[in-house]
Amino acid sequence: MAINTNLKPGPIGVFDSGYGGLTILSEIKELMPQYDYIYLGDNARAPYGNKSYDLICDFTLQAVKWFFAQGCQLVIIACNTASAKALRRLQQQYLPTIDPHKRLLGVIRPTAIAIASLSKNGHVAVLGTEATIKSKLYEEEMNNLHPHLKLTSEACPMWVPLVENLEYDKPGADYFVKQHLTKILEKDNKIDTIILGCTHYPLLLKKIKQYIPDNITVISQGKYIAESLKDYMNRHPEMDSICSKNGKRLYYTTDSAEKFKDIASAFLKETIEVEKIKLGKDDELV
Ligand code: DGL
Numbered sequence: 633m634a635i636n637t638n639l640k641p642g643p644i645g646v647f648d649s650g651y652g653g654l655t656i657l658s659e660i661k662e663l664m665p666q667y668d669y670i671y672l673g674d675n676a677r678a679p680y681g682n683k684s685y686d687l688i689c690d691f692t693l694q695a696v697k698w699f700f701a702q703g704c705q706l707v708i709i710a711c712n713t714a715s716a717k718a719l720r721r722l723q724q725q726y727l728p729t730i731d732p733h734k735r736l737l738g739v740i741r742p743t744a745i746a747i748a749s750l751s752k753n754g755h756v757a758v759l760g761t762e763a764t765i766k767s768k769l770y771e772e773e774m775n776n777l778h779p780h781l782k783l784t785s786e787a788c789p790m791w792v793p794l795v796e797n798l799e800y801d802k803p804g805a806d807y808f809v810k811q812h813l814t815k816i817l818e819k820d821n822k823i824d825t826i827i828l829g830c831t832h833y834p835l836l837l838k839k840i841k842q843y844i845p846d847n848i849t850v851i852s853q854g855k856y857i858a859e860s861l862k863d864y865m866n867r868h869p870e871m872d873s874i875c876s877k878n879g880k881r882l883y884y885t886t887d888s889a890e891k892f893k894d895i896a897s898a899f900l901k902e903t904i905e906v907e908k909i910k911l912g913k914d915d916e917l918v
Contacts, residue, residue: 639733641876642703643668646710647695650678650796651892652831653710654899656739659854660708661881663862668880670702674911675887679792680713681761681830688763692718693726694911700734705874708861709738712760712829712853716740716767735871740764742860743827743853744773747781750851751825754781757816760829762787770829784823786816788830795832798895805839813843826850835899884909 646657650673657671672695674680680688692714699707709715715738723736747756758770765787774783790808794800817823826848828834834852841850865872881904885892889906896904 643670645699645704645707648711649680655834656710659858663858666877668876672884688717712764716764716769746856748778755822758827758829784820788812800835809839810843
């Protein structure tokens with residue numbers, strides 16, 4: 633459906649269960665600084681990665697409704713878990729009923745598209761939350777896009793809590809980081825590219841590099857999501873025209889604003905203002 637260009641321009645929404653989506657936002661705003669962005673972290677209910685399909689869908693729907701109420705025409709689900717579990721359902725069932733002009737974009741397809749150009753020998757690994765890995769969406773996208781690649785995956789359920797609790801650079805993190813990297817290399821010892829399929833994981837990059845051979849490249853998604861969004865805007869001038877461009881950024885969380893402000897600076901390397909909001913519980917999908 634063509635987008636009605638008489639719609640009021642609004643900021644681009646960026647959503648994650650917590651802080652992880654900030655690794656995506658920082659790349660997006662660097663590449664496209666002219667746009668306005670609203671970030672929401674559902675920190676009060678993170679992590680999403682060990683939650684059920686219905687719960688992840690309900691939480692994501694509540695967040696998307698909130699973004700639309702703020703005037704966003706386009707929302708990036710900057711969370712692999714919500715992209716894997718909720719995006720398709722919301723795009724197909726929810727969006728057409730509420731406002732067919734609005735758009736939701738996820739992070740898995742753009743990452744899967746980028747993978748082919750990154751691996752030299754075609755042996756690729758993806759690390760993610762339990763929900764993302766169990767969804768097999770990376771496999772599905774890769775089979776469609778690059779059937780010649782061998783994809784091996786591994787769920788790392790402790791990694792998001794390590795990041796959310798600011799333990800990512802502490803000695804305690806080493807055990808869990810090493811454990812999953814050892815496992816994935818046992819599954820395929822020819823892997824030359826590891827995709828961090830969770831937006832929290834780039835914070836663990838330094839430790840990850842300690843436990844893999846030098847010839848393996850570790851890929852964070854942010855750069856690819858930003859490039860893909862830029863390409864999307866070029867291909868969809870009707871959407872570009874309803875995304876406001878005053879270089880404004882607003883940050884919201886469902887948990888403590890003070891805590892978010894402190895931790896977010898580690899991700900963004902800048903000081904920000906944060907507001908706490910509540911997400912409704914009465915919007916469940918039927
Ligand atoms: N950043 C989310 C992702 O990319 C983390 C999910 C979680 O809350 O467990 O999957």
